[in-house]
Amino acid sequence: MKKELLKKEFAKLKPTKSFWGISSVILLFIVPDVISFIWGSEIKEFFDLKAQNSMISQEQYLYTKLGELLGEGSWLNIAIGVAILIWAFF
Numbered sequence: 001m002k003k004e005l006l007k008k009e010f011a012k013l014k015p016t017k018s019f020w021g022i023s024s025v026i027l028l029f030i031v032p033d034v035i036s037f038i039w040g041s042e043i044k045e046f047f048d049l050k051a052q053n054s055m056i057s058q059e060q061y062l063y064t065k066l067g068e069l070l071g072e073g074s075w076l077n078i079a080i081g082v083a084i085l086i087w088a089f090f
Contacts, residue, residue, distance in 0.1 A: 014087065014088060015084065015087075016088075021088065022088065025081055026085070029077050029078070029080055029081025029084065030078055030082070033073040033074050033075075033078050034078070035073075036070060036072060036073035036074070037073035040070075040071045040072055041071070043067070043071050044068075044071030044072075047063045047064070047067030047070070047071070048063075048064070048067055050063045051063035051064045051067070
C-alpha cells in the first residue's frame with residue numbers, strides 16, 4: 001500500500017519528457033555552473049569592484065556574497081542536473 005502511494009507521488013515529481021521539461025533541468029542546474037566555470041573570475045571581479053564602489057555597508061555585503069556565490073562553479077549541481085536528466089529518460 002505504502003509502496004504504491006510512494007510510486008505515484010514519485011511519478012508526479014519526475015520531469016516530463018518534453019522540450020520544456022528537459023530544457024528547464026538544463027537551464028536551472030547545468031548552464032549556470034558551466035558559466036561560472038568559464039567566466040567565474042570575471043564575475044567575481046565585477047562584484048568585488050561593485051562592493052568597493054558601494055557606499056552602503058549592506059550593499060557591500062550583498063555584492064561580496066554574490067561574488068562568492070556566482071564566482072565558483074559547483075560540480076555537485078552539474079551532477080544533480082545530469083542525474084535528473086538520466087532519471088527523466090528512464
